[in-house]
Amino acid sequence: MPQHHSAPALHAEGLTKRYGRxxxxxxxxxxxxxxxxIGLVGxxxxxxxxxxxxxxxxxxxxxGSLRVLGAPxxxxxxxxxxxxxxxxxxxxxxxLTVADHLRMGGRLNPGWDADLADRRVTRLxxxxxxxxxxxxxxxxxxxxxxIAAAKRPELLMFDEPAAALDPLARSGFLRDLTELVTELGxxxxxxxxxxxxxxxxxxxxxxxxxxxxxxxxxVRALLATHHRLVPAQDGPERLPTxxxxxxxxxTDGHRRTVVRAPGPLPDGPWRxxxxxxxxxxxxxxxxxxxxxxxxxxxxxxxxxxxxxxxxxxATAWxxxx
Amino acid sequence: xxxxxxxQFRTQAVVAAVLxxxxxxxxxxxxxxxxxxxxxxxxxxxxxxxxxAQLAQFQDSYRNPLYLLDALLILAPALVGMFWxxxxxxxxxETGTHRLVWNQSITRQRxxxxxxxxxGLAAMAVVGLSSVLLTWAASPYDAVAGDRFTALLFGAxxxxxxxxxxxxxxxxxxxxxxxxxxxxxxALTFVLVVAVQVLVPTAIRPHLAPPVVAAYPVTADTVRNLxxxxxxxxxxxLRVPDAWVVSHSKLLGADGRQVDQARYDRCLGGGFDGVxxxxxxxxxxxxxxxxxxxxxxxxxxxxxxLYLAAALLLAGLGRWVVRRRIG
Numbered sequence: 001m002p003q004h005h006s007a008p009a010l011h012a013e014g015l016t017k018r019y020g021r022x023x024x025x026x027x028x029x030x031x032x033x034x035x036x037x038i039g040l041v042g043x044x045x046x047x048x049x050x051x052x053x054x055x056x057x058x059x060x061x062x063x064g065s066l067r068v069l070g071a072p073x074x075x076x077x078x079x080x081x082x083x084x085x086x087x088x089x090x091x092x093x094x095x096l097t098v099a100d101h102l103r104m105g106g107r108l109n110p111g112w113d114a115d116l117a118d119r120r121v122t123r124l125x126x127x128x129x130x131x132x133x134x135x136x137x138x139x140x141x142x143x144x145x146x147i148a149a150a151k152r153p154e155l156l157m158f159d160e161p162a163a164a165l166d167p168l169a170r171s172g173f174l175r176d177l178t179e180l181v182t183e184l185g186x187x188x189x190x191x192x193x194x195x196x197x198x199x200x201x202x203x204x205x206x207x208x209x210x211x212x213x214x215x216x217x218x219v220r221a222l223l224a225t226h227h228r229l230v231p232a233q234d235g236p237e238r239l240p241t242x243x244x245x246x247x248x249x250x251t252d253g254h255r256r257t258v259v260r261a262p263g264p265l266p267d268g269p270w271r272x273x274x275x276x277x278x279x280x281x282x283x284x285x286x287x288x289x290x291x292x293x294x295x296x297x298x299x300x301x302x303x304x305x306x307x308x309x310x311x312x313x314a315t316a317w318x319x320x321x
Numbered sequence: 322x323x324x325x326x327x328x329q330f331r332t333q334a335v336v337a338a339v340l341x342x343x344x345x346x347x348x349x350x351x352x353x354x355x356x357x358x359x360x361x362x363x364x365x366x367x368x369x370x371x372x373x374a375q376l377a378q379f380q381d382s383y384r385n386p387l388y389l390l391d392a393l394l395i396l397a398p399a400l401v402g403m404f405w406x407x408x409x410x411x412x413x414x415e416t417g418t419h420r421l422v423w424n425q426s427i428t429r430q431r432x433x434x435x436x437x438x439x440x441g442l443a444a445m446a447v448v449g450l451s452s453v454l455l456t457w458a459a460s461p462y463d464a465v466a467g468d469r470f471t472a473l474l475f476g477a478x479x480x481x482x483x484x485x486x487x488x489x490x491x492x493x494x495x496x497x498x499x500x501x502x503x504x505x506x507x508a509l510t511f512v513l514v515v516a517v518q519v520l521v522p523t524a525i526r527p528h529l530a531p532p533v534v535a536a537y538p539v540t541a542d543t544v545r546n547l548x549x550x551x552x553x554x555x556x557x558x559l560r561v562p563d564a565w566v567v568s569h570s571k572l573l574g575a576d577g578r579q580v581d582q583a584r585y586d587r588c589l590g591g592g593f594d595g596v597x598x599x600x601x602x603x604x605x606x607x608x609x610x611x612x613x614x615x616x617x618x619x620x621x622x623x624x625x626x627l628y629l630a631a632a633l634l635l636a637g638l639g640r641w642v643v644r645r646r647i648g
Contacts, residue, residue: 056424058420058423060645074423074428074429076428077426077427077428077431078426080424080425080426080427080428081426083424084424085420085424086424087417087420087421089417091416091417091418091419091420091421092418092421093329093416093418093421094416096328096329100328103324103328104325104328104422104425105425107322107324107325108322108325108422108425108426108427109425109426110426111426144421147421148424151425151426
């Protein structure tokens with residue numbers, strides 16, 4: 001089905017979801033090409049779960065439209081077969097065994113790859129007779145991943161898959177996830193508030209803050225078009241023309257500014273440094289947190305509020321260093 | 322999906338099968354025993370009084386056990402709705418497993434439809450089989466008593482319980498879908514099923530076909546069989562052979578007006594047998610609104626159809642809810 005592969009993994013236009021009067025996602029525009037591993041990041045309450053649940057059809061948008069692999073979410077059984085979703089709490093049937101879960105997968109999915117499922121269960125050392133309710137968090141996540149992958153979907157979506165796992169289990173889970181996505185030739189989206197995880201496995205990024213898309217794009221392209229500017233000693237605090245400042249802060253008496261510049265930066269009384277992905281994301285989130293409009297970057301933030309040299313700080317944001 | 326529904330339903334099905342086996346055994350033993358007694362009672366009818374006394378004694382000895390079994394069969398659909406219907410979807414929503422199963426390659430509507438259809442069939446089979454066995458076991462008794470059209474018995478014989486079972490099953494499931502919590506859904510289902518079981522026999526069943534209105538003569542025998550004689554010529558417990566009495570007037574005189582109070586009071590002064598004979602001599606009658614006994618099967622079918630239609634409507638509502646309103 002080549003036409004499917006050419007359709008964007010996600011395509012959102014003016015996508016809005018409100019719970020009562022509380023907006024969870026506001027006017028989102030997204031166009032995510034297929035074949036990527038997409039990281040969906042943002043603080044708690046940024047709308048990550050809402051976006052994923054909209055994408056798998058568990059909830060419906062208040063307004064706007066969303067197309068997943070070129071069709072409305074959960075449009076029919078065929079479309080459901082092309083998309084896998086693993087919810088945040090990794091739901092399993094506590095009373096049913098691992099084998100029962102795989103049999104369910106086999107019965108409910110026409111494209112079920114029993115081989116892949118058995119191979120994974122064997123490799124993970126899961127006892128097929130074990131009740132799912134007695135699995136550890138890591139095993140549960142792996143079982144959920146196995147069910148999601150053995151459908152052989154074109155798009156896998158995970159809501160905070162690694163949040164509840166210890167570092168070792170998380171590392172193994174992310175490695176398996178990457179391997180499976182490669183093996184299936186599928187796209188994957190996973191949300192996380194752990195930037196290190198995203199940095200490790202994702203080649204595409206969506207940053208959500210305050211229910212809006214703050215940044216979206218290919219990771220390498222984003223890194224190439226963003227820079228950190230540090231004014232030269234005693235130099236004037238001005239920015240080159242043609243760059244868009246994202247966020248500024250003070251450390252050691254110096255103003256540092258993360259800027260977005262489509263082309264190479266001209267020489268001037270400033271030093272240009274590369275921006276680590278984490279700092280880039282935090283700059284956009286700090287900007288989003290500072291004002292609902294998302295504009296007015298340069299002087300609106302709590303200058304110098306972060307620890308020395310630590311870059312922008314966003315509240316409710318977990319950073320692993 | 323059929324396999325999966327069965328896999329999830331297996332434990333409850335086994336429990337139900339065991340209960341059904343126990344009940345079936347009890348009913349068969351009970352029915353055989355009842356037949357034996359009936360034959361004994363009906364065998365000795367050579368005396369001048371026939372076998373009236375023996376049959377009355379036969380009725381007395383089986384009345385209470387049969388009431389108990391009738392009540393059990395009336396209760397069975399409510400239990401089905403509570404223990405099968407309400408948790409069917411509510412437990413998935415409560416534990417979040419709907420997010421797992423709804424992301425397999427099957428639409429939610431189909432998922433719900435298969436679940437409802439299979440569980441509904443199971444409920445109909447279990448309750449239907451119980452009803453068939455009870456109908457068989459009690460048939461000699463029912464033939465003697467001649468009251469199979471009355472409220473309690475009507476819903477505990479033949480096919481009516483099958484309709485109830487499907488309805489309560491679907492009702493419980495849809496409540497579970499709306500309430501999203503198992504225990505409140507169970508409670509709500511039970512309360513509503515009881516309300517329906519009270520409401521339908523009293524308010525809806527009498528109108529399933531236009532009732533017949535006729536004058537029914539009140540003889541001394543009729544008076545003896547009444548359960549209530551009020552001070553203002555109002556009576557209770559009127560029974561008309563081979564008919565279901567829906568309502569009736571007070572005692573009326575030959576002129577069609579309420580019996581003369583003075584004459585009525587005079588009759589009430591005597592002993593009980595005296596009262597009956599005295600009233601019987603007054604040429605009284607009552608206006609009876611009733612459903613003739615030959616309509617029994619019409620009513621069985623119509624009431625079953627009514628519950629079936631309600632179940633289908635609820636299932637449609639459930640399909641709409643599961644598609645539109647749930648996340």
